[in-house]
Amino acid sequence: MSSKKIKPFGHKILLFLLTYSACGGIIFLYRIFKFTKEIKMKVTVWNENCHEKTDPRVLELYPGGLHAYLASVLACDDIEVRTATLDDEECGLTQDVVDDTDVMLWWGHMAHDRVPDEIVERVHKAVLGGMGLVVLHSGHHSKIFRKLCGTTCNLKWRDGARERIWTVKPNHPIAAGVDETFVLDPEEMYGEPFDIPNPEDIIFMGWFNGGEVFRSGCTFTRGHGRIFYFQPGHETNKSFQNENVQKVIKNAVRWVCPVKKNIEIPCPHFKALEE
Numbered sequence: 001m002s003s004k005k006i007k008p009f010g011h012k013i014l015l016f017l018l019t020y021s022a023c024g025g026i027i028f029l030y031r032i033f034k035f036t037k038e039i040k041m042k043v044t045v046w047n048e049n050c051h052e053k054t055d056p057r058v059l060e061l062y063p064g065g066l067h068a069y070l071a072s073v074l075a076c077d078d079i080e081v082r083t084a085t086l087d088d089e090e091c092g093l094t095q096d097v098v099d100d101t102d103v104m105l106w107w108g109h110m111a112h113d114r115v116p117d118e119i120v121e122r123v124h125k126a127v128l129g130g131m132g133l134v135v136l137h138s139g140h141h142s143k144i145f146r147k148l149c150g151t152t153c154n155l156k157w158r159d160g161a162r163e164r165i166w167t168v169k170p171n172h173p174i175a176a177g178v179d180e181t182f183v184l185d186p187e188e189m190y191g192e193p194f195d196i197p198n199p200e201d202i203i204f205m206g207w208f209n210g211g212e213v214f215r216s217g218c219t220f221t222r223g224h225g226r227i228f229y230f231q232p233g234h235e236t237n238k239s240f241q242n243e244n245v246q247k248v249i250k251n252a253v254r255w256v257c258p259v260k261k262n263i264e265i266p267c268p269h270f271k272a273l274e275e
Contacts, residue, residue: 039078040078040079040080041078041079041080041102041103041253041254041257042080042082042100042101042102042103043071043074043079043080043081043082043101043102043103043104043105043253044081044082044083044084044092044093044097044098044101044103044104044105045067045070045071045074045081045082045083045084045104045105045107046067046083046084046085046091046092046093046104046105046106046107046108047065047066047067047070047083047084047085047107047108048085048086048107048108048109048110048111048112048114048115049065049066049067049085049086049087050086050109050110050111051066051109051110051235051236052065052066055235055236057236058235058236061235061236061237061238061241062235062240065083065085066107066233066235066240067083067084067085067107068083069240070105070107070240070249071083073240073246073249073250074105074249074250074253079253082097084097086111086114086115090116090119091115091116091119093119093122093123095122098122098123098126098131099126099262101126101131102131102132102257102258102261103131103132103133103134103253103256103257104123104126104131104132104133104134105134105135105136105249105253106133106134106135106136106139106142106144106145107136107137107138107139107233108138108139108141108142109137109138109139109141109235112141112142112143113143115142115143115144117143120143120144120147123144124144124147124148126225126261126262127144127148127222127223127225127227128222128223128224128225129223129224129225129261129262129263129264130223130224130225130258130259130260130261130262130263131225131258131261132225132226132227132228132253132255132256132257132258133148133225133226133227133228133256134227134228134229134230134249134252134253134256135227135228135229135230136230136232136233136249137188137230137231137232137233137234138233138234139229140153140155140190140194140196140229140231141153141154145229148220148222148227149196149197149220150197151195151196151197152195153194153195153196154194154195155190155191155192155193155194155195155214156189156190156191156192156212157188157189157190157191158188158189158191158208158210159186159188159189159234160186160188161186161187161188161189161208161209161210161212162183162184162185162186162187162208162209163183163184163185163187163189163206163207163208163209163216163232164181164182164183164206164207164208165181165182165183165184165204165205165206165207165216165217165232165244166180166181166204166205166206166207167179167180167181167203167204168202168203168204168205169201169202169203172201172203173251173254173255174203174217174219174228174248174251174252174255175203175204175248175251176247176251177247177251178244178247178248178251179244182242182244184232184237184239184242184245186234186237187232187234187237187239188234188237189208189210189212189214190206190212190214190216190231191208191210191212191213191214192212192213192214192215194214194215196215196218196229197220199215199218199219199220199229200218200219200220200221201218201219202215202217202218203217203218203219204216204217204230204231204248206231214231215231216230216231216232217229217230217231217248219255223263224258224260224263225256225258226255226256226258227256228252228255228256230245230248230249230252232245233245
């Protein structure tokens with residue numbers, strides 16, 4: 001008799017425990033999901049914003065400026081994007097902004113020398129500490145890229161060329177989803193020799209209709225920071241509207257993003273742990 005009365009009661013307890021556990025698991029997973037969603041990559045897009053003031057073709061192609069357009073390309077649920085320009089206070093790269101940046105994009109051309117050395121030093125220190133850096137097109141002559149490379153970063157150039165880009169390391173994360181080859185017409189010709197240190201990886205090679213070739217997509221590591229240089233992006237061309245170019249930039253931002261930033265390795269006198 002007693003066993004018959006206890007059995008349905010035991011089933012109720014079991015059902016209660018299973019339901020409680022399931023609800024608890026769902027709540028736990030929801031909290032993890034919510035926490036994950038709240039953790040966003042912080043990206044700062046820096047552009048000197050000078051051509052936009054002198055050449056109406058730039059704003060026709062990229063309303064709001066190159067920085068605004070690139071920010072719109074990158075913006076998504078897990079990326080928080082801000083922009084900064086030369087005209088902003090401290091070039092928009094205050095210590096607070098740099099400290100709050102996981103990845104920085106850099107586009108410059110006609111005003112490299114107007115970026116104060118103390119701002120360059122601030123960004124340089126951040127890269128060495130782990131911040132990711134994506135340098136685009138004529139940013140090869142920026143103070144920050146030259147400082148990180150330790151070379152002139154000189155190259156050949158010519159306006160109005162046709163470029164075919166080849167993906168030469170298709171298994172690299174930056175090349176994920178990018179076509180084996182694609183054409184940019186027109187695009188400014190950049191030609192070898194390109195005075196940079198030997199890259200860790202050459203992911204893309206460019207060929208131009210004048211016969212020139214160029215290492216169009218290269219990676220480097222400086223200190224704890226990852227760097228990607230990508231050649232396309234002349235201000236009066238539609239290169240940044242190209243789906244493959246956008247895919248490369250999106251992939252690069254995620255690849256250079258650090259697991260940890262502000263890493264400083266001290267140089268102390270160290271006592272032996274074991275005698």
